[in-house]
Structure formats: C-alpha cells, structure tokens
Amino acid sequence: MSTAAPNLTWRFMRVWRRDWIVNLKSLHISFLVPLFEPVLYVAAFGVGFRLLIPQVTFSGLTVSYVAFMAPALIATSIMYNAFFENTFTSFVRMFYQKTYDAMLATPLSIEEVITGEIVWGATKSVMAAIVMTAVLAVCRLVAFPQGLLLVPLALLGGLAFGSIAMIFTGLVKHIDMFNLPIFLFLTPMFLFSGTFFPIDTLPDWAQRLAYTFPLTHLVTLARSMCFNLLTWKAALISGGYLVLFTGFCFPLALRVMRRRLIK
Amino acid sequence: MEDPLAGAEHIIEATHARKLYDDLVAVDDVTFSVARGELFGILGPNGAGKTSTIRMTYGASPLSGGSLRVFGLDIATEWRAIRERIGVCHQDDNLDTDMGVRENLEVFAGFFGLSRAEARKRASELLDFIELRHRETAQVNELSGGMMRRLVLARSLINEPELLILDEPTTGLDPQSRHQVWDRLTTLKERGVSILLTTHYMEEAARLCDRLVIIDHGRVLVEGKPRDLVAQYVGSQVIEMAPVSDAMREFAQARGLDHEVLGTRMILYCKDHEDLFRIVTERYCQGNCTLRMGTLEDVFLKLTGRELRE
Numbered sequence: 046m047s048t049a050a051p052n053l054t055w056r057f058m059r060v061w062r063r064d065w066i067v068n069l070k071s072l073h074i075s076f077l078v079p080l081f082e083p084v085l086y087v088a089a090f091g092v093g094f095r096l097l098i099p100q101v102t103f104s105g106l107t108v109s110y111v112a113f114m115a116p117a118l119i120a121t122s123i124m125y126n127a128f129f130e131n132t133f134t135s136f137v138r139m140f141y142q143k144t145y146d147a148m149l150a151t152p153l154s155i156e157e158v159i160t161g162e163i164v165w166g167a168t169k170s171v172m173a174a175i176v177m178t179a180v181l182a183v184c185r186l187v188a189f190p191q192g193l194l195l196v197p198l199a200l201l202g203g204l205a206f207g208s209i210a211m212i213f214t215g216l217v218k219h220i221d222m223f224n225l226p227i228f229l230f231l232t233p234m235f236l237f238s239g240t241f242f243p244i245d246t247l248p249d250w251a252q253r254l255a256y257t258f259p260l261t262h263l264v265t266l267a268r269s270m271c272f273n274l275l276t277w278k279a280a281l282i283s284g285g286y287l288v289l290f291t292g293f294c295f296p297l298a299l300r301v302m303r304r305r306l307i308k
Numbered sequence: 309m310e311d312p313l314a315g316a317e318h319i320i321e322a323t324h325a326r327k328l329y330d331d332l333v334a335v336d337d338v339t340f341s342v343a344r345g346e347l348f349g350i351l352g353p354n355g356a357g358k359t360s361t362i363r364m365t366y367g368a369s370p371l372s373g374g375s376l377r378v379f380g381l382d383i384a385t386e387w388r389a390i391r392e393r394i395g396v397c398h399q400d401d402n403l404d405t406d407m408g409v410r411e412n413l414e415v416f417a418g419f420f421g422l423s424r425a426e427a428r429k430r431a432s433e434l435l436d437f438i439e440l441r442h443r444e445t446a447q448v449n450e451l452s453g454g455m456m457r458r459l460v461l462a463r464s465l466i467n468e469p470e471l472l473i474l475d476e477p478t479t480g481l482d483p484q485s486r487h488q489v490w491d492r493l494t495t496l497k498e499r500g501v502s503i504l505l506t507t508h509y510m511e512e513a514a515r516l517c518d519r520l521v522i523i524d525h526g527r528v529l530v531e532g533k534p535r536d537l538v539a540q541y542v543g544s545q546v547i548e549m550a551p552v553s554d555a556m557r558e559f560a561q562a563r564g565l566d567h568e569v570l571g572t573r574m575i576l577y578c579k580d581h582e583d584l585f586r587i588v589t590e591r592y593c594q595g596n597c598t599l600r601m602g603t604l605e606d607v608f609l610k611l612t613g614r615e616l617r618e
Contacts (some may be wrong), residue, residue, distance in 0.1 A: 056421070063415050067406040085450050143402035150396035150464075151419035152388045308329060308369060 052154035053299075059146065062159025063126055063170070063232055068169075075169065083118050087111055087184055099240035103243045104136035106272065115186040116268040117240035119177050119195060120202070123170040125268075127203040128231060130166035131210035132223045138162075145306060154293075159302045163295065167203025181271075188273040195270055200265045205287050208294035209259075210217065215301030234260040262286045317344045319379060319471050319502045320365060326359045326373030327526075334360040336526030337374070344470075348491070348518030349513045351604075353612050357526040358506040359399060362475050365504065366396050378471065392420065395464030399475040401456045403448045409459060410435065410444040413466055420467040429465075434462040438492065440591060454485030461492060470497060474505045478512060482506060493551040510605035514538075524612045534604050541610055542566075542602040543579035549597045550574070556592040570614065577602065577610075 068075060091111040101113040138144040148158050178195050181187045187195075213226050237251070238244075238260035244252050255261050262283035269275040327335035335357040339421045352358050363369035364376055367387035376383045378390045404412050412430050417427030425506040430565040435441040438458040443451065451459065457477065464472060477493075478486040493516060497503060507513050513520055514534040521531045530537060538544070543566075549556070552574035565584075566577040578584050585599045 059421070063404070065405075066411065066415055070406075137384055143398070143400060144404055146368075146398060147402040147404070147416070148419060148462075150366055150390045150391065150394075150398070151416070151467075152421070153419055154388070226320055276615050 053156040053160060054154075056153055057157040057160040057164065058157050060153065062167050064162070064165040065168070074170060076176055079173040080180060082122065083115070083177050083180045083184075086118055087115065087181070090114055101243065103245075103268075103273070106274075108272075111184075112186055113243075113268075114241060115181050115184075117238075117264050118258060119174050119181070119199075119271075120238075120264040120267040121235055121240060122173045122177055123199045123202040123263060124206045124231070124234070126169040126173045127205075127207035128210045129165075130169050131163060131207040132214055132226075133220065135162050135166075135211065136214050136217070136220050136223070139306070140220070149306070154173040155303050155306055156299050159211060159299055163204060163207040163298065166207035166210065167200050170203030170206070171196060171199040175268075187271045190224060190277050191270040191273045194275065198263070198266055198270065201284070201287050201291065202259075203270060205259055205263075205291040205294065208291055208298045211298035212294060212301050215298065215305045234258045239264045249275070250307040259287060259290050309559050318342065318349075318377075319344050321380075322361070322374070323376070323378045324374035325364055325371055327357070327364060327382070328372040329370065329432045333526055335364070336463070338521075338523060338528055339374075339525065340528065340531060342502060344502055345367065345497070345500055346518045347497050347501075347505065347516055349517035350504070350506045350523060351508075351510070351520055351608060352506075352523040353511055356524045356612075358523065359475055360502070360526075361523070362473055362506060362589075366391060368472055381414055387614050392467065393469055394471045394473060395462045395467060395469035397460050397472070397474040397477055397611060398424075399479070401453075401460055403456060403459060403463070405448045406445050407448065408444070409440060409446050409448065409451070412448060412459060413463055416463050417466045422467070425575065428467055430468075433530060434465055438462045441604070452485075454488070455480050457481055457489060458492075461489065469501065470502065471502045474503065476506055476508065479508065486512075510603060510608055514604040522608060522611055522615060530607075530613045537607050538604060542577045542606040544602050545578040545585070545599060546597050546602045546606055547576040547585055547597065548573065549576070549588070549593060549595070551595055553592055556588070559592060574608075577606070 075247060091109075094110050098110045100107050101110050103113065145155075145158050146157060153288050178187055178192060182189070205241050213223065217223060237247070237255050238258045238262070239255065244261065247255060265279065265283045266275065269279055318341045320340070322340050324368050325335055327333075338357065338361055340348070350358050350361060355571060360369065365378065365383070366373055367390060367574075370384065379393060381390055383390055386534045404415065407415060413431035414424070414427040418431060422430070432441075435511055438461060440455060440458060440462070443455065448456065448459070461477065478489050481489065490512070493503060493505075504610060505516065511549050517534055519531065519533050520537075522529045530541070532540070545598045550573040552569060556574065558567065560574070560576065566579060568575045576584070576588070
C-alpha cells in the first residue's frame with residue numbers, strides 16, 4: 046500500500062536540520078573522537094608494531110604497517126558513525142523521546158523522517174572522515190588529490206551503513222538487542238575486511254566471504270584513495286557494490302520503519 | 309435525526325470510520341462531524357477508541373474502513389495538505405528533550421517549512437501566549453508538568469492551525485495548570501480555531517465542549533450538547549442516598565423511578581419529579597441524603613457502565 050515516491054521529497058532536509066541543530070550543541074565531542082582516535086592508533090601501531098611488522102605488501106606495493114592500516118581507520122570510522130547514529134540514537138528518538146510521533150503530526154511523511162535520519166547519520170560519517178583525513182594527512186599518510194575522494198566515499202559509506210542500521214532499528218524490540226548485529230555483523234567486518242591485514246593472506250573461502258562485506262569494499266576504496274592508486278575498475282566494482290548495497294537497504298529501511306510506526 | 313450542522317461548514321467529517329489492529333477492533337464504527345469554530349469532544353473510557361480516532365483524523369493511522377475528511381479533503385490521499393493546516397497535541401509530552409524551550413518551537417516551525425525569521429517571531433508570540441517567555445532558554449526536562457503541557461500546546465500552534473487536535477490535554481495537571489490550559493483553549497476558540505478534544509474529565513468536557521460524542525467499544529453511544537445530554541439521560545437533579553433501605557428500593561421500583569443501586573448507595577435520577585427529594589428525605593432517608601445537579605459524569609457512567617476498564 047505504500048506509495049513511497051510521492052512520500053519522499055526534499056522536506057527530509059527539515060529533519061536533517063533538526064539533527065544538525067542538536068549536534069551543534071556537542072560539536073566539540075563529535076570532533077574530539079575522530080581527532081584523537083587516529084592519533085592513538087598511529088602512535089600505538091606506528092611505535093609499538095614497527096618492530097613486529099616492519100612492512101606490509103599489498104597490490105604489489107610495500108608500505109609501512111601504519112600506512113597500510115591508516116585508511117582502514119577512516120573506513121571503519123565511516124561505518125561506526127553512521128551505524129551507531131541510526132541504531133542507538135535513532136532508536137532513542139523513536140522509542141523513548143517519541144520525536145518521530147511529533148514529526149508525523151506535521152507535513153512530513155515517515156519516509157522523509159527516516160531519510161533525514163539516515164542522511165544525518167551519513168553526515169556524521171562525513172564529518173568524522175574529514176577530521177581523520179586531515180589528521181592523517183598531517184602524518185603524511187594520505188596522498189592527494191585522490192585523498193579528497195574520501196569525502197564522497199564517506200557519504201556513500203555512511204548511507205550504506207546508516208540504511209542497514211535503520212533496518213535493525215525498525216526490527217528490534219529493545220535497545221539492548223543492537224548488541225546482536227554489532228557482534229554478528231560489525232565486529233567480524235571490523236576484523237576481517239582487510240582492515241588490519243591484507244585479505245589475500247586469508248584462505249580462499251574466507252577471502253570470498255570477506256568480499257561480500259560492505260566494509261571490505263569501503264576499505265579497498267579508502268586505501269587506494271590514500272595511496273593515489275584508485276583505478277576506474279576498482280571504483281566501479283567496489284563503488285558499484287556499495288551503491289547496490291545502499292540501493293537495496295535504503296528502500297527496505299523505509300518499508301520496515303513504515304510498518305513499525307504507521308499502525 | 310435532524311442534522312445539527314445543517315448548513316454549517318464541516319471541518320471534520322468521519323463516516324463509519326473503522327480501525328483494526330490485527331484481530332483487535334479499536335474503532336468499530338464512528339461517525340461524527342465538526343463544524344468550523346466548534347469545540348468538539350470525544351469522551352470514552354480507556355480503550356474506547358478515542359486515541360485511535362484522533363490518530364486517524366490527522367493521518368498518523370490509516371483507516372481500515374469508512375472515510376474521514378478534514379477541510380473537505382480525504383485524509384488518506386491529501387494528508388500533507390491537511391497537516392499543513394492542523395496542530396496536534398499528543399497525549400504524552402513528546403517534546404524534543406535534546407533542545408531548549410524556544411528551540412523546540414523554532415525547529416518544529418521548520419517542519420512546516422516556515423522561514424527562520426517567521427519561526428522566531430511566532431515562537432516569541434507563543435511563548436508570551438503560554439506565559440513561558442521567562443523560561444525560553446531552559447531545557448525541556450527542567451520544566452514542570454504544567455509548563456511542558458503548555459509548551460506542547462504552543463508547539464501545536466506554530467503553524468497557526470485552523471483545527472487543533474488535543475488528546476487528553478490536561479491529564480496529570482494540577483488544578484491551576486488545568487485552568488490555565490482551559491483559559492488558552494477558550495481564547496483560541498474565540499479566535500475562530502476549531503478544536504477536537506478527548507478527555508477523561510467530564511467537568512472539562514461539560515465546561516469546554518459545544519458538542520461531544522461518548523464512545524465505547526469503538527462505537528458512538530450518544531452525540532449532543534453537554535446540557536442536552538444531561539437533561540435527556542439523567543435530568544437536572546440527582547439524589548444520592550446511603551445507606552439505602554429495602555423500603556426505598558421497593559418505592560423506587562413501584563414508582564418506576566430511574567435509579568441505580570451501587571452496593572449500599574442509591575442514585576436516583578429525578579427528571580420531572582420536582583418533589584421527589586422531599587418525599588424521599590421524609591420517608592426513606594436513614595443516613596446521608598443529598599440532592600445535587602445532574603452532571604455529564606452521571607450520563608457517562610450511566611451509558612458506559614461502572615466496571616473498571618483496564
């Protein structure tokens with residue numbers, strides 16, 4: 046019965062604006078994390094790991110471990126920012142604060158409310174990616190001009206992970222249940238998406254599995270951008286995967302939330 | 309039945325509206341209409357279908373059957389145009405606790421597409437209207453229950469609505485706050501705003517509503533003006549006596565008097581029996597015997613029964 050198309054207009058930016066205004070109050074906190082997280086990781090892996098793993102070889106390139114890992118920090122931060130915003134924070138707004146109920150008494154559709162929330166989650170990913178890219182660029186771990194592509198990449202990655210997060214939000218009964226997708230979905234990806242070691246060190250079956258993870262493609266793209274090595278082929282394959290993933294999860298998130306909230 | 313709204317402009321027209329949740333019939337068959345400028349009440353015990361009816365009226369809940377038109381537009385298809393012109397005050401205070409008092413109004417104005425300058429101007433006016441200007445920088449959770457309710461009311465007025473929908477606007481308020489809300493509603497009505505209201509408080513309904521319906525089990529039991537309903541169902545005067553004697557019961561039955569026995573208490577609806585109270589007190593009164601005005605609460609309890617609803 047849902048006629049999604051006319052229900053989704055640019056009015057969703059009114060919802061985004063609400064989140065932006067609220068976020069302005071705690072802007073320093075949103076910036077401190079992406080500012081210091083890479084510093085901590087770079088210090089720990091750069092200093093502590095240097096003797097254990099002097100160099101890493103990937104796609105025919107030999108680089109320091111820190112340089113290998115740094116792009117994955119940006120990619121995982123893109124994932125976590127959107128995912129947490131559209132699970133815990135959105136759930137609190139929906140379930141406890143009844144913010145969506147209030148919005149649904151105004152000329153906003155449920156589709157616009159949820160889209161505004163997902164785009165906001167992606168915005169947080171973008172903000173985090175910008176700060177982290179700047180920090181890592183100072184450490185000479187990001188090459189330009191392709192490093193600038195991390196910004197649109199953060200938007201796409203944020204939309205992808207925000208959309209799947211919103212599906213969980215539409216399904217869980219209780220806020221504690223988010224631990225399940227985090228444990229079963231986020232953590233394995235965080236460890237096995239070519240983040241801390243190249244995927245080709247895994248056995249064949251595990252490699253194939255890893256290529257189904259959206260984070261793998263996000264990491265692949267982020268890493269090639271950081272090394273100024275992005276090719277059209279990689280952009281089409283990994284970028285195409287993320288676009289398809291978003292294209293599937295986003296409309297599903299709208300449907301799941303409509304079913305949950307419009308009764 | 310004669311149409312009480314003949315010739316008037318209908319703001320809301322619910323025709324055999326019906327709402328099912330899976331197997332549960334929340335609203336079975338509700339028909340009513342509200343004229344422009346009217347303050348219309350929906351009364352009913354818990355679970356009668358009040359909130360479901362309200363939610364259908366502003367398009368938060370699609371109808372399972374029947375039709376509902378607001379400003380002559382169908383809520384199913386033209387919900388957006390309708391919501392531009394209405395204000396809704398929810399039962400629970402769903403203010404935005406991430407923001408301050410003034411921000412709540414200004415950001416909400418943004419949902420209606422108002423410009424920032426316009427939002428600021430209307431927020432100031434409304435803060436004056438609800439006497440909350442002195443707390444405009446406060447956080448929402450620093451406010452008292454009464455202040456929150458007033459802020460919810462102000463928020464629902466941000467788009468200068470032609471129709472205001474209020475779901476139990478005074479539940480949980482102290483008498484002072486309640487009177488202040490009534491005051492504001494009366495002012496709004498004088499300005500020509502049509503109001504649809506649900507309430508549990510019969511005194512509130514009798515005082516505010518031009519007309520009302522009492523619903524139960526998702527159906528309309530009666531519709532009318534509060535005073536007419538009292539006159540029709542209980543009469544202008546009611547006698548309460550406790551304890552009630554057997555002789556009194558026999559007397560009431562033999563005379564065919566309209567009465568109810570509740571444990572040791574009897575309620576006697578006088579209707580046209582002017583001298584009933586004198587007869588009863590002289591012959592049958594053993595303890596307390598009081599004569600009071602018939603109220604809407606008598607009508608409500610008589611029609612919906614006295615069992616608890618949970």
